[in-house]
Amino acid sequence: MKMTRLMSMISLLGLFACGNAPKSLIAGPTQYTPTGLEVETFNTPGGKQVAITLIKHGSLEISYDGLSLQFDPVTELGKHTDYATEFPKADYIFVTHEHGDHLDPTAIEALTGDKTVFITNARCAEITGKGEVMANGDSRTLRDDIKVDAVPAYNYTEGHTNFHPQGRDNGFVLTLDGLRIYIAGDTEDVPEMADIKDIDIAFLPVNQPFTMTVEQCVAAAKVLQPKVLIPYHFSQTDLTSLPEQLPGIEVMLRQMQ
Secondary structure, X not given: OHHHHHHHHHHHHHHHHOOOOOOOOEXXXXXXXXXXXXXXXXXXXXXXXXXXXXXXXXXXXXXXXXXXXXXXOOOEEOEEOXXXXXXXXXXXXXXXXXXXXXXXXXXXXHHEEEEXXXXXXXXXXXXXXXXXXXXXXXXXXXXXXXXXXXXXXXXXXXXXXXXXXXXXXXXXXXXXXXXXXEEOOOOOOOHHHHHOOOOOEEEEEOOOOOOOOHHHHHHHHHXXXXXXXXXXXXXXXXXXXXXXXXXXXXXXXXXXO
């Protein structure tokens, strides 16, 4: 028995020595764009890289396999973002809901090229006069290796439900070559999060009364169990206690006010 266990350990060590160990989700250290924006890079299960540019507040760009996917791009918010010069034309633009810190027609126009697909909810499509509508529960396959699911995003706390009423707004779960990224939009820790499975990277908003308290973010993360949590849309909320409250989850505190 001892010899068998020893041989098994030697075989396992040989496997790691040969470079066949599981690849890390995080591909490398934080990088920066020429304008100083943070870029986090991750590996997909298939060995491709996904670069996420943390623009500000609820605004992200996700680059994958030559594609640019923009989420809630906003030009004037805290700091000016010149989407026409700082980013390529988007292949896909996703907008979670109608509030001005998420829906900005100027940014959408700057990012729109001949092949850009704009995906949003019914209210934003009505406001802008364009867009392909996804409602809570809808799924779309954008390419063989790219899928997006629209999931509920809303407030349930008494006195807050007018900010984001149930059934109107979206969060998005983006799957890229098996890597699953949850961009929650503006939401509290709603019960439907229990149906969101196998999340690698979660972007969760933390600023009451509009989204979550720190306690709600912790509760949501414990339900979702992402490998990586990046809080965003957090304004002046103190997030320093999150890492110690979420052992086993890589909490990346970044400039996403």
